[in-house]
Amino acid sequence: MTSLLKRISGHAGRIVLALVFALPLLFMLVSSLKTDDQIFGDLGSPRAFLPVGALSLDNYTAMFDRVPAARFLLNSVLISSITVVLGVIINSLAAFALSRMQWPGRRLVLTTVIATLIVPFETFALPLVWWVNQLPLLRVNGFHLEWTTGWMDTYQVQILPFAANAFSIFFFHQFFQSIPKELDEAAIMDGAGWFTIYRRIVMPLSGPAVATVAILTFLPAWNSYLWPLMVVQSEELRPVMVGISYFFQLNVGWGQIMAYSSMITVPILALFVAFQRSFVNSIASTGVKG
């Protein structure tokens, strides 16, 4: 009896909490399909969370008309995917050298990389803004190239600072160490070079690590706000999160804001639900190893 009661109360708790977490997001999705009048009219009743009334995609079309949303979306896709690809390659190469090869200075580099893990980005974001503004830049000016300085307002300033990542190196390092070293020795006997071992043996065995690093690079890249806010001014280089600030100046309706928010959230939520297991495992492994 009591165990049945406990199980029911446990389930009731889980359901109530699920509502707390899901309803605000559901409200966002549902409101994106309603007119502003209906959004406010439905607020006092459960209708706020239900796709009822005169539903349309008008907010989406209006939003695309008023805001260069397609451009923002393209920028974010471009920036996030290049960061992920570069991140996987650069960090796995470094981790391979650190975990499987012998070279002077290996310990020092590894220790330094691990030490940088505790530095939050916020503590050096502003000096970094000043610093990237001093870096040399090759620009196309009409028909000739010219050297200038200042990386403000470029794609690379949104990508390169996040390509190398201490956590990714550390994570690949831990994973590579679990792959038997005898494989390397056998491959060297067969005349393989180190790069071949990396590409043909170690990386093909590291699918889960690659997935984890890819997810943990993609999410912050897609969701990043502070950095692009500071280094991107022109409209055509803005990623989706900074694109939102557009709405503050334009004084558009809430329905359109909800449409834009849904547009930049739903793809990520869909990805998450599809790859739920590897998502959760990648987050879980950050804590267990930490």
Add this chain to the structure above:
Amino acid sequence: MTTNTAAPERLRPVRRTRTNNARRRESLTALGMATPAVVLLIVFLVVPVALAFALAFTDARLISPTPARFVGLRNFTQLFEDPVFYKSLRNTVYFAVVVVPLQAGLALVLALLVNAKVRGVNFFRTVYFLPVVTSMVVVSLLWTFLYREDGLVNRVISTLTLGHVQGPDWLGDPATAMPAIILMSVWQGVGFHMIIWLAGLQTIPAELYEAAELDGATPWHRFRHVTWPGLRATRTFVLVTITIAAFSLFTQIRVMTQGGPLDSTTTVVFQAVRTGYDQQQTAYAAAISLVFFLLVLTVSLIQRFLTREKD
């Protein structure tokens, strides 16, 4: 040394050159593989961290025709006389002191709830995790709408109390603005730490629970003597990560309140961005960043020390 050293000694030079060649090649290849990451980390992490220290003692501005000059401790004396800085510091600590236990505790409750072997438990894990995947910018915008005086939160309060309680203008009132941001931040981030607690819970051997049950331990005793000690390493990780994230509070403030009303939600990172970026005072912002860095470092060291000592 021993009698038969002569033969190996004669062989050694030959072997050594071969291994030396292989060694050198291995070192060079390794260096080549590590270089891209190391160079990027130096340029975009080590140098800016060093710059945070150096620029704090200059008068550097983001865009300036004259090169930066050394000004000694001027930025720091200005900072310690700035009343907004003390408000930022106070608000940041307030946020962290409430969020850390609240989020860590709630995340543990969630983890225990979804660690049960019942049907549909995977569904609940997914739902609790949804806000984590949603960006803080979107979450902040959404909740700005929910927190309006005529918004959803107040409508729900009004319905639940049968119209007896009329909620405040959450973000417009200095007394409720920070609590409202705290509530929303916990809602967004708690799923992340639920997963980490869950991973910790799953490393505790089931035999320990079976043994405790045989001894007639109550659920509370089982939690107190099996679960809690089994989560020691996870606990440190959860506390340290939430604390650092809490100290870095920025996005919510920028989107929802701009530090207001009456500076009641200004935080250290928000103030640093406002002076360093909006007002282009790089050096002053570097000084704020430096103080912030020391704050985070001190707190996480104390935390590590305390969680270690308790065992």
